[in-house]
Amino acid sequence: MLAVDHVSKTYRIGTFGGTSLPAVRDVSFEVAPGEVLSLIGESGSGKSTIGKMILRLSPITSGTISFDGADVGGLHGRALKSYYRRVQGVFQDPFSSYNPIFKADRVFGLLRDSYFGGVPDGEWRARVEEALASVSLEPDQVLGKYPHQLSGGQLQRMLIARALLLEIDFLVADEMISMLDASTRIDVLNLLGDLKARGLGILFITHDLSLGNYISERTIILRRGRIVEMGATGRVFGSPQHPYTQMLLASVPRLHSRWERGAAAEALADDEAETPLVQVADDHYVAAA
Amino acid sequence: MGLVVDDLAVYYRTLAGDVRALDGVSFAVGDGEIMGLAGESGCGKSTLGKALIRLDGRMRYIRGSVELDGRPVPVWDDLAMNALRFGEISIVPQYAMSALNPTRKIGMMVDELLHSRGIDPKPLHAELFRRLELVGLDPHVLGMYPIELSGGMKQRAVMVISTLLDPSLLIADEITSALDVSNQKAVAEALVEFRDRGFVKSTIMVTHDLSVLYQVADTILVMYAGRLAEKGPAETIIHAPRHPYTKLLIGALPEVGIRYGEHKLVSIPGRPPSLLEPAEGCRFRERCPFASGRCVKQPPFCDVGDGHALACWREAA
Amino acid sequence: MKQKHEVLYFALRNRKLQVGGSIVLFFLVLALLGPALAQHAPLAYGGPPNHGPDVHYWFGTTAFGQDVFSQFVEGLRAGFLVGLLGGGIAAVVGMSIGFTAGYRGGWIDELLNMLTNVVLVIPTFAVLLIVAAYLTVRSVPIEAVFIGLTSWPWVARAVRAQTLSLTSREFIDMARMSGRGAAKIIATEIAPNMSSYLFMTFILLFGGSILAAATLDFIGLGPTNGISLGLMMNFSVLNAALQLGLWWWFVPPGLAIMLIVGGLYVMNVGLDEVFNPKLREM
Numbered sequence: 001m002l003a004v005d006h007v008s009k010t011y012r013i014g015t016f017g018g019t020s021l022p023a024v025r026d027v028s029f030e031v032a033p034g035e036v037l038s039l040i041g042e043s044g045s046g047k048s049t050i051g052k053m054i055l056r057l058s059p060i061t062s063g064t065i066s067f068d069g070a071d072v073g074g075l076h077g078r079a080l081k082s083y084y085r086r087v088q089g090v091f092q093d094p095f096s097s098y099n100p101i102f103k104a105d106r107v108f109g110l111l112r113d114s115y116f117g118g119v120p121d122g123e124w125r126a127r128v129e130e131a132l133a134s135v136s137l138e139p140d141q142v143l144g145k146y147p148h149q150l151s152g153g154q155l156q157r158m159l160i161a162r163a164l165l166l167e168i169d170f171l172v173a174d175e176m177i178s179m180l181d182a183s184t185r186i187d188v189l190n191l192l193g194d195l196k197a198r199g200l201g202i203l204f205i206t207h208d209l210s211l212g213n214y215i216s217e218r219t220i221i222l223r224r225g226r227i228v229e230m231g232a233t234g235r236v237f238g239s240p241q242h243p244y245t246q247m248l249l250a251s252v253p254r255l256h257s258r259w260e261r262g263a264a265a266e267a268l269a270d271d272e273a274e275t276p277l278v279q280v281a282d283d284h285y286v287a288a289a
Numbered sequence: 290m291g292l293v294v295d296d297l298a299v300y301y302r303t304l305a306g307d308v309r310a311l312d313g314v315s316f317a318v319g320d321g322e323i324m325g326l327a328g329e330s331g332c333g334k335s336t337l338g339k340a341l342i343r344l345d346g347r348m349r350y351i352r353g354s355v356e357l358d359g360r361p362v363p364v365w366d367d368l369a370m371n372a373l374r375f376g377e378i379s380i381v382p383q384y385a386m387s388a389l390n391p392t393r394k395i396g397m398m399v400d401e402l403l404h405s406r407g408i409d410p411k412p413l414h415a416e417l418f419r420r421l422e423l424v425g426l427d428p429h430v431l432g433m434y435p436i437e438l439s440g441g442m443k444q445r446a447v448m449v450i451s452t453l454l455d456p457s458l459l460i461a462d463e464i465t466s467a468l469d470v471s472n473q474k475a476v477a478e479a480l481v482e483f484r485d486r487g488f489v490k491s492t493i494m495v496t497h498d499l500s501v502l503y504q505v506a507d508t509i510l511v512m513y514a515g516r517l518a519e520k521g522p523a524e525t526i527i528h529a530p531r532h533p534y535t536k537l538l539i540g541a542l543p544e545v546g547i548r549y550g551e552h553k554l555v556s557i558p559g560r561p562p563s564l565l566e567p568a569e570g571c572r573f574r575e576r577c578p579f580a581s582g583r584c585v586k587q588p589p590f591c592d593v594g595d596g597h598a599l600a601c602w603r604e605a606a
Numbered sequence: 607m608k609q610k611h612e613v614l615y616f617a618l619r620n621r622k623l624q625v626g627g628s629i630v631l632f633f634l635v636l637a638l639l640g641p642a643l644a645q646h647a648p649l650a651y652g653g654p655p656n657h658g659p660d661v662h663y664w665f666g667t668t669a670f671g672q673d674v675f676s677q678f679v680e681g682l683r684a685g686f687l688v689g690l691l692g693g694g695i696a697a698v699v700g701m702s703i704g705f706t707a708g709y710r711g712g713w714i715d716e717l718l719n720m721l722t723n724v725v726l727v728i729p730t731f732a733v734l735l736i737v738a739a740y741l742t743v744r745s746v747p748i749e750a751v752f753i754g755l756t757s758w759p760w761v762a763r764a765v766r767a768q769t770l771s772l773t774s775r776e777f778i779d780m781a782r783m784s785g786r787g788a789a790k791i792i793a794t795e796i797a798p799n800m801s802s803y804l805f806m807t808f809i810l811l812f813g814g815s816i817l818a819a820a821t822l823d824f825i826g827l828g829p830t831n832g833i834s835l836g837l838m839m840n841f842s843v844l845n846a847a848l849q850l851g852l853w854w855w856f857v858p859p860g861l862a863i864m865l866i867v868g869g870l871y872v873m874n875v876g877l878d879e880v881f882n883p884k885l886r887e888m
Contacts, residue, residue: 042469043440057779081785088783097776099795107780114785151560159780181329182497183557186541190556193549207469214543214554237545251474253500255527255544259474 001201002031002054002087002170007063009049009225023049025225026063033169036192036202038212038233040248041222047205050222051174054203055089056080067170085115088163092175094155098147104155105143107162115166131161135191153184160191170201177211189215209252213237218283221245227277231284241286290358291319291491292341292458297353297364299340309564310336312515313353315590318458318491318508323484325502325523326495328512329538331561335383337512338460338495342380343370358457358490375406379456383463385447389435396431399450406454413453420449420488424479441472445479452488459489465501477505499542503527508596511535514561514572517590521597532599533577571600579603613880622876629869633862637686640679648676648833659854666854669845674838678858681835685816685866688750688834692815695754697808700761705792707762708769718762726759734827744829753818761807768803772796802881806874813870820863835859 009024024046031037041047052058054065056072065072067087075083091097098104108128116124129139135157142154150158156176163171173192177185192215196202206212212219212233219236221229221244229242240246250260277285295315300307311333318324326334339345341355343364350365357377363369370378382388390398399417403410418428424445435443444464452459461480465473483489494506502509502523509526511518511534519532530536537557547554559576562568571577574584583602590600599605617623645662646652653663653671660666665674707718737752738744772778773796781791797804822828823836824843842848842856 042471055779055783057782084783084785089779091776091779093776097780099777099781099799101799107784110781110784110786182499182538183329183541186543186554186556189543190549190553193553209470210543210545210547213545214547215549233548248470249545251470252545253473253477253498253504255500255503255539255542256546259478259504 001033001068002203003066004029004050004054005064005066007050007053007065008061009046009053009058010061023225024053027222027225027227028063029220029227029230031170031201031203033201034196034199035218036196036204036216038216038219039203039205039222040207040209040212040219042207042248044224045222046225047207047222048174051089051172051203051205055087055172056083057089081114085166086168087170087172088166088168089172089174090156090159090163090176092178094152094159094179095147097159098155100147102146104145104147104150104158107158108165111162111165127165128161131164132158134164135161136187137161151184152180153188156180156188157191160188160195164195168200170203171195172203172205174205175207176204178206178208185211209237209248221248226275226287227285228287229285230277231281235281235284239281239284241280241284291317291322292493293317293356294341295354295356297337297340297355298351299336300349300351301336301347302349303565306565307349309515309567311340312564312567314512314517315353316510316517316520318493320490321484322508323481323492323494323506325499325506325509326493326512327497327499327502327509328518329497329561331514331564332512333515334495334512335462336515338380338462338493340364341458341460341493342374342378343367344374344380344382375402375451375456376454377456378458378460379451379454380460380462381444381448381451381464384467385464386435386440386443386467388447389443391435394432394434395438395446399431399453402450403453408454417449417453420453421446423482423486424449425475439472441468441475444468444472444476448476448479448483452483455488457490459483459492461492461494463496464494465496465498473501477501481505499527499539500544511538514567515564516572516587517600518573519597519599520590521599522595525595525597531593531597531604532601533579533603534573535599537578571602616880617877620876620880622872623880624876626869626871626873626876629865630873633682633866633869634686636679637682640682641676644673644676644679646673646676648672648680656850656852665858666852668841668855669847669852674854674858677833677838678835678862680833681838681859682862684746684829684832684834685819685863687746688753688819689812689816691747691750692753692757692819693808693811693813695751696758696761696811696815697804699755700758700811701765701804701807703758704762704765705769705796708766709773709788709792709796711770711773715766718766722759722762725756728756730756731827734822738827743831746829746832746834749819749822749829750815753815753822757811757814757818761811764807765800765804768800769796772799802877806877806881809870809874809877813867813874816863816870817867835863 005028007024007027008022011021011023013019013021027050029037039047039050049058053060056075060073067083072083098107112124132139132142137154137157142150142158147155177188180188189211192202204212204216216233218231219233220227221236223244229236229240229245236245237249240249275288277287279285296313297311298313299311300309314337326337328334340348341364355362355364362373389395400410403413421428421430426442426445430438430442430446438446465476468476480492480494484492494502496502506523508521509523510520511526511532513534519526519530519535526535527539530539541554541556543554557576562572562575570585570587574580588600588602590598591605592598593605649672651671653667653673655667655669655671657663657667663673663675665678668674703718703722707715734752778791778795781795819834820836823834824840826840828834828837838859839856842852847855
């Protein structure tokens, strides 16, 4: 459904764009319907940039992103609007995703203006309530309220309801639950699991390995803009091949085992060379270290 | 020796009334102990951490006593606390990375800090260098501006600075929260290193991340809605908790190895109560699957043996 | 709706807003009704020259026998016109450039920044002298246009800065993903967030234009037909009003300019308190 093909992103910084800063380097992957793909990386890995490029919020420097075969980078105007009918995103900070001076349900109103102008009031109201029900929100608890009157979890779920109103095929979840409390996090995560069962394709961007492990079928480990390991989640987490993946897994605090004290975490070489992905097992690819 | 807190209550003054952020907590932290203070947002853990050093002007001390190494700590008096801050009680604040003045080189900031306490920085330089190397930082960072360092490096630098005078009590407020996984491990292990070498006597590590606490803390104290829920050795709290909230909380934590398809995690329904005018009795009873008639009365926080204590009618008392 | 009422509540009770607003309102009413009350045409010669205030000539007469009161109220009208037109032009230009530069970024931002900086450093007096040399007949609206086209750079800068910070917030991305175009996003998401600031900016531009016009008129670069407060002060100085003790000729216009502009600035400070809850005296 979504195909990212040799995509790179380079930022031009400095006066008149003198210096260049590569954020994403030659990344390729695909997401099928009903599949959750985790994009795992630390800060500076380029994972959010990839999400933004897919959502057309940031221009692609080179390579192509295609959705159902059509090139995404070249969409404009009406075509871009139709693209957003099928692809949407939810971001990290729920309170930043809403315009604080307006009521929270305005996000639904914006959609109505753009896409559902002809729908009569009663039917629109019914659709909104149905979308809210599928994310387990009570309409009278969240409609007509300002964002600061609602909790982070409610706001994120409203954004998912908004995506469902459009009947999208693909969702980019960029650190969607990082700012939520532990007890509400799992609710939203389970909700993603339910949506996946409905056929939605999800790109789950996170720095938290346990979340990625919980929800996704396939995982990509990103480091400094490059893919270092990719494949079925069970395989990547079960038998990590790349030293970086191994380091990440060793550093994750767990509830059932203790850290190895003093294991060097920063001993990895600063890898600037281009290393292609090599298949090491069925659905398991590793970049040469 | 160590820290002893008895029935400490601190409220926040607001236009709408008093928010009972901390409503009567009692516990002790021994010498050489790292105690984890865990809970979700709004449970009062940050308030407790800040109340012990009295760093927030909006707090209103209501009642309770704090004793450190046998001597009373005047947590109700901002000015009197000044004598103890940095020297006896020190804090590594939340977002410590933003705590460094961007226009000052780090070394200059340390010297200024020591001068302001009336201490000559020069004799301490050797120790400062040693400690920086201990946490994996090159002493050259003292000549750098904060913007030249990464998040993890800044956090470790702030930790070294905060513990320079060997405080009796260190409060580490969410020091790993904003860091990458690899940095988290380095920072958490640095905390243990400080304790092992005697730079710090007692440590209170405030965080929402129970798994980090399992790695480095000796005991864990779980808070809910301004009150204590459960306290015990880290191993007990994580693998054999008895308070319903703790049990549900741990059951909601994803971990590498748990997959959605095989084992669907369950959250705790509902939300914590508002602390403006909280209802009588146990504050968790609205969401507790085991709530009964007894719960309209606040259960006492009592000992169930082996350093394990909790506040629940069903499980203890 | 409750939010709007809250603003109105505080607005009506703010001391600075009340005082400043009353002053400006007073002069506005005077400007609107004054010419109807004036008994003589502003530029008509007829009265006794250098005559102090009396029943026939409420503010006395000029050296040429003109009624100072008529000139005064006519000048007030011209002043408000310049403020509205000049301030309006500056506001529209500055805000458009600021929003566009802040929202689009990239080379458009660089280009507009260069433009802003160029206009900022243009020596307005020098240009005005050249304009005055070419346009021998100038009217009040022309002066207003000139002031408007040269006083917008600070507005563009300030609006750009705020827009830049708002654009980085995720709700802008959300609006883009709702299929909204750039212009609509600026109008419906960004500008309303800055509404209090834009309002205050306009008031500052309004007052600033009046002051700028008075200054230009006073040194003789003002309109060649019509009358304004600054022109009155100019003529009074040229005809030795100070030495001759003809206070009624220059005190009213000078006082009016000071009170109107001062009143506007005081209103602005009051508005800041109204819009920003942290500044309110509780």
